[in-house]
Amino acid sequence: MSISSGEPWQSAALLLLVGAGCLLAISGVPGLLLSWRSIWGSRIATALVVAGSLLGLAGGSLAVGGHGGAVIGFPSPMPGFRAGLGADALSGFFSLPVFLVGGLGALYGASYWRPRSHPRNGRRLxxxxxxxxxxxTFxxxxxxxMAFLVAWEVMALTNFLLVTTDDEDPAVGRAGWLYLLYSHVTILCLFALFLLERQLSGDFALGVIPAAAPQSLRTAIFVLALVAFGIKAGAMPLHSWLPAAHASAPSHVSALMSGVVIKMGIYGLVRMCGLLASPPLAWGITLLAMGSLSAFFGVVFALGQHDLKRLLAYHSIENIGIILLGLGLALVGRSAGRPDWVMLGLAGCLLHVWNHALFKSLLFFGAGSVAHATGTRDLERTGGLARRMPATAGLFLLGSIAICGLPPLNGFVSELFVYLGLVRAAVTPGSAWAALPAPVLAATGALAVACxxxxxxxxxxxxxxxxAARDAHESPPLMLAPMAVLAVVCAVLGVAPGLAAPALERAAAAWAGQPPGGLSLAGLAPLSWISTTAAALLAAAALATAAVLPACRRGRRRAPALPTWDCGYAAASPRLQYTASSFAQLITSHFAWVLRPKVxxxxxxxLFPAPSHFDSHAEDLVLDSLLLPASRGATQVSARMRALPQGQLQRYILYILAVLVPLLIWAMAGESAGR
Amino acid sequence: MWAVIAHAAVLALLPPLLGGVVTRTKALFAGRRGPGVWQPYFDLVKLLRKGVALSATTTWVFVLAPVLAVVTAVMAGLLVPLGSFAPPVAFAGDFVLFAYLFALGRFFTAAAALDTGSPFEGMGAAREVGFAWLTEPALFFAFLALARLSGSLSLAGMLRATEGAWLQRTAPLVLTAAGVFIVLLAECSRMPVDDPTTHLELTMIHEVMVLDHSGPLLGLVEYGAAVKLFVLDALLLHVMAPTARVTGWPGLALFVLGLLAVAVGIGVVESTMARLRLLHVPTLLIAAVLSCGFAFLLLSR
Structure with a gap:
């Protein structure tokens, strides 16, 4: 074994990370030797995961602080192969959420998946x-x-076993098999990818693929990476495995999957894009298009759901879209030779990776608490839980504001970086087309608010x-504490994004293969203004609330049992309330062509109808239409062409715009490529 | 320093007057005398002195919503220049904050409506968020067009884009102004989209969401709505006219007059148009998106 490194504390970072990985790997083993009844299996596993996570957090922080990074070479287990491990700023950046969410998830899971209530699968879990x-970690x-593929396969298989934890339910089994199928498409693509890479560079080491390599091979590598890592990340249209898998897993596993595991797809894509020197413009445009598609339709599909966890899963697709927008902008900037677009795009992409890990796991923990308290994930059977579970409600609200990208929380900061990069492109002569995702992102944000x-x-x-909702109970402190930690980190990153700036700069430098310190994020993005406005917003809201609170208290004391104004209909009942489906109906009706609701x-x-029943649910478009025979698809397309002319002037103008925009992109892309 | 104080004073004091002018214009069109233009101030004072009646169903979200409606609208108002003076807050990317502050206010207003458990208020909340997803892209297309015109990344710079550009770039500016005007009508629940004076809960959007707010809370809601109208009015005026041509205090006075003129214009539109059927509102909003989108396309070469 050999360690090569510039600075001693960088090898310390690597050793800490490897140690953390080993500790995490064995955390479930002691439980296997104990009886399933014993509470100690769970306790030891939790303690080991927490210890490993703390080690990893220390190692990851050290790695993010450094650059270049240490590399350990292992003697080859097979002739011709060399396994290498290393920790640069990018590795550190992506490993930190693993340890934070992983450690908190273990704590949450200790209460959520008690050995007593889940005797059969607790140890396996x-x-x-x-x-x-x-x-x-690995x-x-x-x-x-080789090391990458081994670690990837272990991830795919253990994740399959986690998704199917509850495998008595046939729906869970189906979700698991679909996941496994997609995972293996990923791994086949990765085999091809690494073989191609070996063709170009001579060995399996992940090194820079020079621009001098044949363009067709480089494009093939990019496309393979896009498909393989796009599936893992759940980018549209490769997402079909994701909603069912995330909804079926136990909630702390869903949090880990949605917050961290799908980010490995992003990590792979970011890493491979970093290694492919001087990318053509088309790659960045592909990522921008894919990101816009994922972001917009991710949230549209989310609006059509009324299963809480399925809905959150579709929001992961939306957020992956925002992350891809950032990465696409960085690639476009790299092609166009604009370091400021690269910095802002990559900063938005990477910070959103952290942010999404934080607020999505917070929301999945919250969803788990709701399911735990009411026994259902169906939104239509909940209601009024803020009275029974005030702490969960407050934390869930915080996560909701963060995921909508609203100030003063962290989601706003990363979306602002992406917007800034896009508008910088807009004001540059000849590249206005690159700003077209900005209005899409704006619509996505408004739809996320609706959702x-x-x-x-x-x-x-x-x-x-x-x-069930009436008799709900607040979660135990061990489930609330991890949510509180995540909420605090969300708030801190939202109010003081400057704290993350050094890590973002170093990771961006590691990605671009430049020495750190080249571009400062503070020079491009208004970090101090974000802090000032966030603090002002919080302070003003606190002051104004303090001003009206006495009057509200007096009102409450004077008349504690006032009903809601019922508009003259004096027999209001909870069943009259708006439901999740009716709330979203105004929007989902616009998207019936993609949601295809089954009603x-x-x-x-x-005259006097008997008691009856109504239900509607949206299915996944890509999954279902893949199964359709090609001939039926063709018939449908031609039938739909007939529906295009409907005599509405606005529609025709929309069609014109829909044709003009791609033409414009094509014309301008040709122009800037020619220059 | 004085400019900042003047900005804060105008932002704090003027908004209710705009609502009064709109109401008065509508009254004159209907052949009535109508309430005086200062009536909204009297209403606010009256509401602030009343007690609060809170439904037993509601939680703290219900109280937080009016507070945030005011705070977010006022903060957005700090980003928009008045007259030729620079706004107190301006930085690269502040237009995102501008749009997202209103989104934050909308989040809580709609959540507070659901907090009451009333089917009518839920209906209003669904409509509010169901139309907003079309106004946001219109607004961002407008920002992109203005950024393209001015080369600036901050709202203050973008809104100076009209300086000297009116004659050269008339078509995109007219398209942008038309789009922003529709956004204003929709966001401030004005006539072709929503009728602020209707008496039937089933047809309302904004008013039905706040049915249960009372006393100071209702006062905050009304004041927040007035500030929102003021801020969007100022935004529109900057797109419509080269507002920094006359500098200093006369410029500010002229700007205020311009704001009042736009308010009269809103009153005229409200008096001469019928409310659209709810299902047709998205068509109008798509027209706003297309209008601003075409403005951006025209400017992108």
């Missing part, structure tokens, strides 16, 4: 959980194709829609 965390550390008003309002506000509505034929 803890073993796989630790192994999954270890494999994630994916970020891998410095050659989270729905989630938070229907679940936690109003009155209970079922007896079972009663036919009313008599």
């Amino acid at each position: 803890r073993l796989c959980y630790g192994l999954l965390l270890a494999s994630l 994916i970020t550390l891998a410095r050659d194709g 989270f008003v729905k989630v938070f309002g229907i679940t936690f506000l109003g009155t209970a829609r079922s007896s 079972h509505a009663p036919r009313i034929e008599q």
Whole structure:
């Protein structure tokens, strides 16, 4: 074994990370030797995961602080192969959420998945959980194709076993197999990718692929990376495995999957894009298009859901879209020779990776608490939970504001970076087309607000829609504490984004293969203004609330049992409230062509209709239409062409715009490539 | 220093007057005398002195919503220049903060509506968020067009884009102004989108969301709505006219007159148009998106 490194503390970072990975890998093993009844299996596993996570957090922080990074070479287990591990700023950046969310998830899971209530699968769950965390650590550390593939396969398999924890339910089994199928498409693509890379560079080590290599091979590598890592990240249209898998896993595993595991797809894509020197403009445009598609339709599909965890899973697709927008902008900037676009795009991409890990796991923990308290994930059966579970409600609200990208929380900061990069492109002569994702992102943001008003309002506000929601109970402190930690980190990153700036700069420098200190984020983005306005917003809201609170208290004391104004209909009941589906209906009706809602509505034929039943749910478009025979698809397309002319002037103008925009992109892309 | 104080004073004191002018214009069109233009101030004072009646269903979200409606609108107002003076807050990318502050206010207003458990208020909240997703891209297309015109990344710089550009770039500016005007009508719940004076809960958008707010909370809601109208009015005026041509205090006075003139214009539109059917509102908003989108396309060469 050989260690090569510039500075001693960089090898310390690598050793800490490797140690953390080993500790996490064995965390579930002691439990196997104990009886399933014993509480100690769970306790030991949790303690080991927490210890490993703390080690890893220390190592990751050290790695983010350094540059270049240490590399360990292992003697070859097979002739011709060399396994290398290394930790540069990018590895450190992506490993930090693994340890934070992984450690907090283990704490949450200790209460959420008690050995007593889950005798059959508790030990398997803890073993796989630790192994999954270890494999994630080693994916970020891998410095050659073989080590990467081994870690990737361990991740895919342990994740499959975690998704199917509850495998008595046939729906869970289906979700698991779909996941496994997609995982293996990923791994096949990765095999091809690393073989191609070996063709170009001579070995499996992850090194820079020079621009002198044949363009067709480089494009093939990019496309393979896009498909393989796009599937893992859940980017549209490769996302079909994701919603079912995330909804089926236990909530702390869902949090880990949504917050961290899918980010390994982003890590792979970021790493490979960094290694491919001087990318053509088309790659960046592809990523921008894919990001816009994922972001917009991710949230549209989310609006169509009324299963809380499925809805959150679709929001992961949306956020992956925002992350891809950042990466696409960075690639476009690299092609166009604009370091400021690279910095802002990559900063937005990377910071959103952290942010999404934080608020999405917070929301999944919250969803787990709701499911734990009410026994259902169906939004239509909840309501009024803020009274029964005030702490969960407050924390969930914080996560909702953060995921909508609203100030003063962290989601706003990363979206602002992406917007800034896009508008910088807009004001540059000849590259206005690159700013077109900005309005898409704006619509996405507004739809996310709609979706989270729905989630938070229907679940936690109003009155209970079922007896289960009426009798809900607050979660134990061990489930609330991890959520509180995540909420605090969200708030800190939102109010003081300057704290993350050095890490972002170093990771961006590591990505671009430049020495750090080249570009400062503070010079491009208004970091101090973000802090000032966030603090002002919080202070003004606190002052104004303090001003009206006495009057509200007096009102409450004077008349404690006032009803809601019922507009003259004096028999209001909880069933009259707006539901999740009716709330979203105005928007989802615009998107019936992509959501394809299945509606079972009663036919009313008599004057006094009998009690009846209505339900509607949206299915996944890509999954279902892949199964359609090609001929039927063709018939449908031609039938739909007939529906295009409908005599509405606005529609025709929309069609004109839809044609003009791609033409414009094409014309201008040709122009800037020619220059 | 004086400019900042003047900005704060105008932002704090003028907004209710705009609502009064709109109401008065509508009254004159209807052949009535109508309430005086200062009536909104009297209403606010009256509401602030009243007690609060809170439904037993509501939680702290219900109280937080009016507070945030005011705070976010006022903060957005600090980003928009008045007259030729620079705004108190301006930085690269502040236009995102501008749009997202209103989104934060909308989040809480809609959540507070659901907090009451009333089906009518839920309906209003669904409509509010159901239309906003079309106004946001229109607004961002407008920002992109203005950024393209001015080369600036901050709202203050973008809104100076009209300086000297009116004659050369008339078409994109007219398209942008038309789009922003529709956004203003929709965001401030004005006539073709929403009728602020209707009496039927089923047809309302904004008013139905705040049915349960009372006393000082209702006062905050009304004041927040007035500030929002003021801020969007100022935004529109900057797009419509070269507002920094007359500098200093006369410029500010002229700007205030311009704001009042736009308010009269809103009153005229409200008096002469019928409210659209709810299902047709998205069509109008798509027209706003297209208008601003075409402005950007025209400017992108």
